[in-house]
Amino acid sequence: MTAGRARVLLLAIDYPPVSGGISRLLGHLVECSADRVEWRVVTTSRGPVEPGVQRVPGWGRSSMELGRAARWLRASPDRLVVTGHPFLAPVGVGLGAAVRARTGALAYGRELVPRRAAHHTALAGLRAHDRVVAISGHTAMMVERLGVAPGRVRVVLPAFGSSWLRSSAPARRTGEGVRLVVVARLAEGYKNIELPLRIASVLGPVGAIEELVVVGDGPRRGALEERARRWGAAPFVRFTGWLRDDEVRVLLGSCHIGLFPSRWSRAEEGFEGFGLVIHEFAAAGLPVLVGDEAGARDAAVAPWAMLIDPDDLGAWVESVDRLANDEDHRVELARAAWEWAAAVDSALTAHEYVEALRG
16 A cells, blocks of 8 residues: 555445446546545445455445455554445445444435435434535535535536537538537436426427537436427437446537526426536537526536526527537637636545545
């Protein structure tokens, strides 16, 4: 072990190569702070064998791996247990007590809304952590609603570099309509994919948009495709299904505006904890229209990200139409987005997370 580095054990459900915002966040955190921290990860995510990562079939069958991790932690006087998913809070607290280590937890998104009795029990474990680090102000509010003392809560925004970073902002051919893009899991209603479909049904026939590309898959895809047909948007909408990161990066090179229309659905108890896709659109050189709700507000950076009421179709149509008809302004915002993303310091963000978790 390199002298002076703390040993940190991360307990995770989602971890690379699994896709999704949580997995990306945890992967960036470990990779970008490895110069200061010696990490070990125990996760239920499937993936390749790699140093420092123990993959278990389930938390009910993880005692052997957790025992090894505990012995590894005890070998260092500077040790920390990090709970990488709110539902693992009791495991993190118990292991921290067993090895006499400080405990920190990461908090994000709708996982903070208990839907079953088991969720209530698991989330109660957050109150016993020395520190809970939230990815947005909205997430911090949800953590405090669970009974975590405000003095134990810190907010660190997940500004990490993106694999979608291009060498410049995408260009647009003269006379063509804009191409809109949405990247989302097609599983929850709060993602609000119906809104972009409505935009396409209004602006597609008049030539303001050439195409709306919906990247992602899930159980709602069939219903969304049917709505696109019913609303007359189908000729202007393309559903790609799930794509690899390198495929998304290439696709974004032909797009002009990113859409992030998520809303806070009280009925569904769904909301965005942050919205990493907003920053990844910026890395591709796209201005982004963002639903003015929940954690997405913290992810939106002016001037290239514009907040709009996710229930106001007229405002979204007007904003897209304005960008479609003012190419100089769209390019100005695209350049600002790309320059912001290119300047992101992933190591700085990762170190901020580590320090916040250590308290």
